[in-house]
Amino acid sequence: MDYSPLLISLKAASLATLITFFLGIYCAYFTMKLKKLKGLLDSIFTLPLVLPPTIIGFFLLVILGRNSFIGAFLLKYDISLVFSSAATIIASIVVAFPLMYRTARGAFEQLDENIIYVARTLGLKEHKILWKIIIPNCISGLLAGTILAFARALGEFGATIMIAGNIPGKTQTMALAVYSAVQSGNRELAYKWVFIMVLISFASILLLNKFQNIRFSSLKKGGI
Amino acid sequence: MLYVDIKKKLGSFQLETKFEINGERLALLGGSGCGKTMTLKCIGGIEKPDEGIIILNKRVLFDSKKKINLVPQERKVGLLFQNYALFPNMTLKENIGIGIAKDNKRKDEIIEEKIKEFSLKGLKDNYPHQLSGGQQQRVALARMLVNNPEILMFDEPFSALDDHLRWQMEKFLLSALDNFKGSSLYVSHNINEVYRLSDKIAIMDDGKVKSINDKVSLFNKPDSRKTALVTGCKNISHISRLDSEFVYASDWDLKLRCQGDFNENISYIGIHSHNIGYDFTGFTKEDVPLRENEYDFIVIDIIKNIFSSILIISSNNKKPGILGQMYLEIPNIELNPSIGINHPIRVVLDKENLFLMTP
Numbered sequence: 001m002d003y004s005p006l007l008i009s010l011k012a013a014s015l016a017t018l019i020t021f022f023l024g025i026y027c028a029y030f031t032m033k034l035k036k037l038k039g040l041l042d043s044i045f046t047l048p049l050v051l052p053p054t055i056i057g058f059f060l061l062v063i064l065g066r067n068s069f070i071g072a073f074l075l076k077y078d079i080s081l082v083f084s085s086a087a088t089i090i091a092s093i094v095v096a097f098p099l100m101y102r103t104a105r106g107a108f109e110q111l112d113e114n115i116i117y118v119a120r121t122l123g124l125k126e127h128k129i130l131w132k133i134i135i136p137n138c139i140s141g142l143l144a145g146t147i148l149a150f151a152r153a154l155g156e157f158g159a160t161i162m163i164a165g166n167i168p169g170k171t172q173t174m175a176l177a178v179y180s181a182v183q184s185g186n187r188e189l190a191y192k193w194v195f196i197m198v199l200i201s202f203a204s205i206l207l208l209n210k211f212q213n214i215r216f217s218s219l220k221k222g223g224i
Numbered sequence: 225m226l227y228v229d230i231k232k233k234l235g236s237f238q239l240e241t242k243f244e245i246n247g248e249r250l251a252l253l254g255g256s257g258c259g260k261t262m263t264l265k266c267i268g269g270i271e272k273p274d275e276g277i278i279i280l281n282k283r284v285l286f287d288s289k290k291k292i293n294l295v296p297q298e299r300k301v302g303l304l305f306q307n308y309a310l311f312p313n314m315t316l317k318e319n320i321g322i323g324i325a326k327d328n329k330r331k332d333e334i335i336e337e338k339i340k341e342f343s344l345k346g347l348k349d350n351y352p353h354q355l356s357g358g359q360q361q362r363v364a365l366a367r368m369l370v371n372n373p374e375i376l377m378f379d380e381p382f383s384a385l386d387d388h389l390r391w392q393m394e395k396f397l398l399s400a401l402d403n404f405k406g407s408s409l410y411v412s413h414n415i416n417e418v419y420r421l422s423d424k425i426a427i428m429d430d431g432k433v434k435s436i437n438d439k440v441s442l443f444n445k446p447d448s449r450k451t452a453l454v455t456g457c458k459n460i461s462h463i464s465r466l467d468s469e470f471v472y473a474s475d476w477d478l479k480l481r482c483q484g485d486f487n488e489n490i491s492y493i494g495i496h497s498h499n500i501g502y503d504f505t506g507f508t509k510e511d512v513p514l515r516e517n518e519y520d521f522i523v524i525d526i527i528k529n530i531f532s533s534i535l536i537i538s539s540n541n542k543k544p545g546i547l548g549q550m551y552l553e554i555p556n557i558e559l560n561p562s563i564g565i566n567h568p569i570r571v572v573l574d575k576e577n578l579f580l581m582t583p
Contacts, residue, residue: 114309120296122323
């Protein structure tokens, strides 16, 4: 059995999760502080969650394809994103991002605002407040978001097939391998991949539930 | 010195505060939603006023015309919230030390000093949830003071504490305030607390500062009906003027001699419930004539508190009702058990204790 789909999936999902972690946190922090355009940005950031992944893939093709501004620019340096392994990561980032963003925002909004206000009057710089106060106190929510993002990135299918294609050994992830196996009538192989995917997803959910119980008990007492 | 003159609109609510503090302790007293906390947040830089000026010790913190709006980090203000807002992920020591700059060589020394000053020895590795309410508050106080802020601001710091703890913490806060050189601003809706902890009191209502007064005169002789209500005065009546010395108090149905400046804005009279003179015996001798500002009432109801009682009395003994009711507070030791409902009482509304008020 060729294990390359497992490695491609894990690589794409881990890298996408890493990037989504920071991107989601910063976007959540940024939109939370906004007064105007908050609703608009929030909608844009959440859109990939509700759109069919094929439409996301289509948008990515339009934005990153050879005829697009970005695609043409990258082509000058001999880089083509479409049908590349980088495309699997990009597709995973886009679909996983809303999950990280929304959980991070939910966690931030539950934090007692006075804590942030006090930190400001104590003279702490904004980035220090984010990393030393907000993130440590929201850690359980952020970890939960990270796992959700990882699980989503791992299961990504629609957008990946649109922009990265289904090239064995290069862009064929586990989800795509199942699809190919079923299409070629190889039931046995399909079962194997299904089993591995269910196993990893199940482990992720177990981990998720564990993280949700981490909490500084005084946070609950917080009050307003 | 702190000078504040700001306006801020929030929906249908309009905040318009203006006051000045010169090294004293000023309290903002008012009911919930009157804008007192918003005022603190504007001074701290957490909320931005729509227009106005905030100056602290010659430094302009905010000036809408010159487009100056310092971030909270640069304002040098200390802010203490009702829930203390300690950082739950940090130990007591880290909580106190976080505000001190990393390159400050005296950092550890300052932390130790504060731990000693606020009786927190032996607790420095505890997390906030492992501390009692009183200890948490002392940590918050210590944390606020490490950076030598130029003004201290308190947002209802004791409203979450029980009576015993509140008493202890007040003493602590008072000694901390005594050691502090700058001005302080205290926000509360509790009149007793405000009286004990501040020098001057600003009454706020519906987003506006109604009056700023020395606390003693404010409580003894409030100049407006709003102030009287906030300071807990129970006896207030609408009045109409009869001549140069007498007024008719329509809510009590009494003709009273009073003193003081009587301009056209004056339309209310008041007296504190503990300032009404009373006599339970004189009344029965019907031959003893009523003197000036003396009236015969009957007791309608008695509300017993721990050390004193509130007597609801009525001037109209034929048809008791809302009209003519007054509240009289007397110590329990002077309340004879034989005095019950419908007992006659003669009261004296001394002109020295009556005050005239604007609406």
